[in-house]
Amino acid sequence: MTRLNTKGKWTELEIAPFSGQYHDLGPAFLPDGSRLFYVSDRPNGDPEKKDYNIWFVGRTATGWSEPHALGAPVNSAAQEYGVSVSANGTLYFASNRKGGAGSFDIFRSRLVDGEYRTAENLGPVNTKGPEIQPAISPDERVLVFTALQRDDERIGVHKEYARGDLYVSFQNGGAWSAPRNCGPAINSGAEESWPGFSSDGRRLFFSSARGFATYRMPHRMTWDEIKREFASTLNGMGNIYEVSSELLRQ
DSSP states (O other), X not given: OBOOEETXXXXXXXXXXXXXXXXXXXXXXXXXXXXXEEEEOSOSSOTTOOOOEEEEEEEETTEEOOOEEOOTTTSOSSOEEEXXXXXXXXXXXXXXXXXXXXXXEEEEXXXXXXXXXXXXXOGGXXXXXXXXXXXXXXXXXXXXXXXXXXXXXXXXXXXXXXXOEEEEEEEETTXXXXXXXXXXXXXXXXXXXXXXXXXXXXXXXXXXXXXXXXXXXXXXXXXXXXXXXXXXXXXXXXXXXXXXXXXGGO
8 A cells, every 4th residue: 555645634544556366565665765675475477486586676756666576586485474675775674584683684785796696594682582674774783573483572562462573783883782771661461563764763663552451441431432443543553653663772
């Protein structure tokens, strides 16, 4: 879906011309807006195989180009789930390809002379649990991603339904700091996912399923109250949130 911000107001939603037939997830712009990357399960040369791969469209004078799948070494026979791109074109993405630390890991592929080089595993950023949906800041100094099965995940009432939190790691001198939970200023007891930075790196956007039933309610709700909450924005089905990226350093 696309929704344009014009003069401080968002237009009505409409389906992007290159989307609508398959599962297209996690859009990520180059900071200059010239190319849009996303993951999709659309066929990639084999109509019988519908795993997730990384695709992109380029901005044209009349809209967007036809979708193109990235080839090897970015896409693989495994799943690629989540992609982000820095100002210099370096891709950060999640994959469950062989050679990782766990089920899904964060990888990086540098753009050199117009070609993406061999994907590098980000090493200590990853664990045996899933690390997915990375978001890299335009200057490549801050990495935010969704992680599951970590002991410090924030949990709501239903502990058996742990869905993941956002974690942050900082790059200094080529090394990534140990990831830490983004804390209560960003995470809740519900699922937080699909982070993304603004083109200047000052804002962080993410999805959260927090709602009226995330935490234990102060009183037993009537059926009318429940119906009213289910029809509200905070019904637990997820919303998009925006915060200052300075909160990542607190």
